[in-house]
Amino acid sequence: MTNQPKRVSILGSTGSIGLNSFAVLDGLSPDYQPISASAHSQWQQLASQARKYQLEKVVITKPDCYEPLKNELSDTKTQVLCGQEHLVDLAADEHCDILIVAIVGAAGLPAVLAATKAGKRVAVANKESLVMAGCLLMPMAKEHNANILPIDSEHSAILQAMHSGHRREVEKVSITCSGGPFRTLTKEQMAHVSLEDALNHPTWDMGPKITIDSATMMNKALEIVEARWLFDLSTDEIEVVIHPESIIHSMVEFCDGSTLAQLSRPDMKCPIQYALTFPDRMPGLSERLNLHDIGQLNFEPPDFERFPALRLGFEVAQKGGTAGSVLNAANEAAVEAFRAHKIGFTQIVELTEQCLRNHNWKEKPTLQEILEVDKLARQEVENCLEDLGAKKIR
Numbered sequence: 001m002t003n004q005p006k007r008v009s010i011l012g013s014t015g016s017i018g019l020n021s022f023a024v025l026d027g028l029s030p031d032y033q034p035i036s037a038s039a040h041s042q043w044q045q046l047a048s049q050a051r052k053y054q055l056e057k058v059v060i061t062k063p064d065c066y067e068p069l070k071n072e073l074s075d076t077k078t079q080v081l082c083g084q085e086h087l088v089d090l091a092a093d094e095h096c097d098i099l100i101v102a103i104v105g106a107a108g109l110p111a112v113l114a115a116t117k118a119g120k121r122v123a124v125a126n127k128e129s130l131v132m133a134g135c136l137l138m139p140m141a142k143e144h145n146a147n148i149l150p151i152d153s154e155h156s157a158i159l160q161a162m163h164s165g166h167r168r169e170v171e172k173v174s175i176t177c178s179g180g181p182f183r184t185l186t187k188e189q190m191a192h193v194s195l196e197d198a199l200n201h202p203t204w205d206m207g208p209k210i211t212i213d214s215a216t217m218m219n220k221a222l223e224i225v226e227a228r229w230l231f232d233l234s235t236d237e238i239e240v241v242i243h244p245e246s247i248i249h250s251m252v253e254f255c256d257g258s259t260l261a262q263l264s265r266p267d268m269k270c271p272i273q274y275a276l277t278f279p280d281r282m283p284g285l286s287e288r289l290n291l292h293d294i295g296q297l298n299f300e301p302p303d304f305e306r307f308p309a310l311r312l313g314f315e316v317a318q319k320g321g322t323a324g325s326v327l328n329a330a331n332e333a334a335v336e337a338f339r340a341h342k343i344g345f346t347q348i349v350e351l352t353e354q355c356l357r358n359h360n361w362k363e364k365p366t367l368q369e370i371l372e373v374d375k376l377a378r379q380e381v382e383n384c385l386e387d388l389g390a391k392k393i394r
């Protein structure tokens, strides 16, 4: 390590991953130093982060939060910016060595693209950007010598296991999945679950969108697509294993019959830190694993009937191109509709599948085309909601 600290920017600093990122940086101080951050609506939280870490710049993306944030920080040296376009400026800022993208949803994509083009280390929690545009991002990273490193615990586990062999020696990647809160429910029971039930994850404490994605297992579907792009895997090389304890975060099987697994408590500080220090390891804050206390680890095959999102994940990973953009956008819009009590739980995946079926797929899309597909899929979900609303009224 040189004497110069690594300068880190955190986009989405007020969320679950954002807060864990600051905790990791506290532990890595003074070798790693936060320099800028962004939030969407929680301006008070962003203001206290700016004060505590004497951040150089902060970006708030919800326009009506700009004035109160600016006033709150008026006696500091922190530059306060407003608007999505400034996320791209932070991402490409030459003073930033590592960008953590902890924004939820498609809103994270422009920043991931900008940091990749600028040749940075991009620690990506925002799996949605890889699902939407993995076909553009991975070649772009190669061209610009950027390093896209996963924060997702499963992909971090795969990265760590892959480190002990060569890509050509990998036979299979097993992505583990807790099964979420509805692992043992029937399809009929799932049709009647509430928003509160869906937000009650058994092992992980996360933001609301990914928690609902975990309940439908769309999160695993997104992760299958993410793994396909990050590690250049075919769908024949990927399997999903239900592992309710969330202790093994994924496994890689090599051609000699060895399977390497990465184990740790379900705590995102571990993969966040690895994305920052890779390929090195530094002392970390995560609580240590005590296998005597855990006693038993369980595994089950996934049920594609009860959790059809998994089938969509494999299908989209195989197709590539614009399919990821539809999957992600339709799911985001459907999750929002579920959170607004406009649709039932099982309709999230039904609507998403319907959008996929109606989509005119393109194998090698431009960014413009990917964004257009995103817009159309959201519009299609909107139209379906109007139809559903009309049916209810009749």
Ligand SMILES: NC(=O)c1ccc[n+]([C@@H]2O[C@H](COP(=O)([O-])OP(=O)(O)OC[C@H]3O[C@@H](n4cnc5c(N)ncnc54)[C@H](OP(=O)(O)O)[C@@H]3O)[C@@H](O)[C@H]2O)c1
Binding pocket: 011, 012, 013, 014, 015, 016, 017, 018, 038, 039, 040, 041, 042, 043, 061, 101, 102, 103, 104, 105, 107, 125, 126, 127, 128, 151, 152, 153, 204, 205, 206, 207, 208, 209, 210, 268
């Ligand atoms: N949480 C986990 O354990 C976990 C694990 C693996 C992967 N991930 C991935 O990490 C990402 C973040 O998840 P999370 O659980 O941390 O979510 P979260 O708690 O909901 O936080 C989301 C962050 O994004 C900001 N944000 C929301 N909408 C935005 C917009 N339109 N433009 C810019 N910023 C926006 C939020 O700002 P405000 O709060 O200020 O509104 C917040 O800082 C997701 O892609 C998720 O899939 C999360």
